[in-house]
Amino acid sequence: MAIIFDDKKSINDYLKKPDIHPESFTSLCKRQTVGLKLVSDDMEQEKKEQEEVAKLLEKRFERKKKLLFDNLDLILRHKDEILETPRYANIDAHYAIKGGGCYVGPISTSKHYNFAGTLVNINLKLGELLELWDNEQFKIPCKCGSTAVIHYFSGSPLSGGSIATSICPNCKEQIHNIRGRSFGKYMGHLLLKMRESTEKxxxxxxxxxxxxxxxxxxxxxxxxxxxxxxxxxxxxxxxxSCDLETMINELQLKEFAQQQ
Structure with missing residues (x-):
């Protein structure tokens, strides 16, 4: 019998005990008598609206990801300028790379913190992403002669094996089934960059x-x-702050002006 691991869950999800406390019949009757629900209609509405917002954001991030990959050659040509320009380097780019694996679940490139009731999101920044792609672990030669960068990986922390996908900035070709690289190194480099974003x-x-x-x-x-x-x-x-769309437009205008 084959054992199938869900790489969308971490080991903590498997070990966590269900937080279920059975309600007594007496308590059920009393609660129903006064018209109270365990989950109110207002709570359900809030959950529904949050799900709708999450779906909208997911579509937005997919659009941004496509835009980034379509202009990857432009971005890499201006890598040094981006790294030296805080308004460019600090652009959110958490959607551009994903990873995960058995027992560890997906690697989050977006962290959420609650400070005094104020929610703060800390995402992987474009500067950290470019530095990550400058690492040999995330590079692979493309058949067109250019160098592709890895934007997705998965694997196992037990075996250390991995499989990855990259994209070439030149021909825009996706290279699948990249194997033979350490899953731990993928994880380590990505987590390091996330921590650098948090520190910043x-x-x-x-x-x-x-x-x-x-x-x-x-x-x-x-x-x-x-x-x-x-x-x-x-x-x-x-x-x-600056967004990806503005940066790309500014870089395109700069290159156009230089050609005149």
């Missing part, structure tokens, strides 16, 4: 808050009332 965000927030505290103390010393004035008034972000 955390350091940026810390730096901005330190600056806000400094500005607050300065203005209080200048006579601003500390009764109505708070440090949060001086807390700012990194400025307007």
């Amino acid at each position: 965000v955390a350091k940026s927030v810390t730096a901005q808050w330190t600056l806000a505290e400094s500005e607050y103390e300065k203005k209080v010393a200048e006579g601003h009332s500390s009764c109505w004035y708070r440090k949060g008034a001086e807390f700012h972000g990194d400025g307007k």
Whole structure:
């Protein structure tokens, strides 16, 4: 009998005990008498709306992924410029690479954190993705003579075996069934880049808050009332962000101008 592993689940999913607490008949009767549901209609509506938003985002990310791959040659030509330009390097690119395997489940390239009731998403950034693709583990020669980059991998942490898929920036050909590479190295490099993305965000927030505290103390010393004035008034972000579509358009315009 064949054993089939679901690489969409991690080992924790298999080991986790079901969080089910049977309701007594007496409690059931009392709850139904007062018209209470274990899952209210409002909760169901919220869940439905969240699912609709998730489907819309999935379509959006698929469009962005296609756009990135269609312009991969342009992006790689300007790799150094992108890495040196924060508004380019910090563009969300979590949808461009996926991975996972038996027992570990899918590798998340988008992390969600809750800080004081505020949800913060930290995604794999374009800069980290380009650095990942610059690693030999994620490169493979294409028959057209160019170098393809791996954008999907799966495997087993037990055997270390893997299978991957790449795309060529030149001919746009997909190369499937890439084998013979360490699954652990795929995982290690990707997780490292995700942690670098997290560190970058955390350091940026810390730096901005330190600056806000400094500005607050300065203005209080200048006579601003500390009764109505708070440090949060001086807390700012990194400025307007850039999206993939804008960056591609700017790079195309730059190349066009250089050809004139």
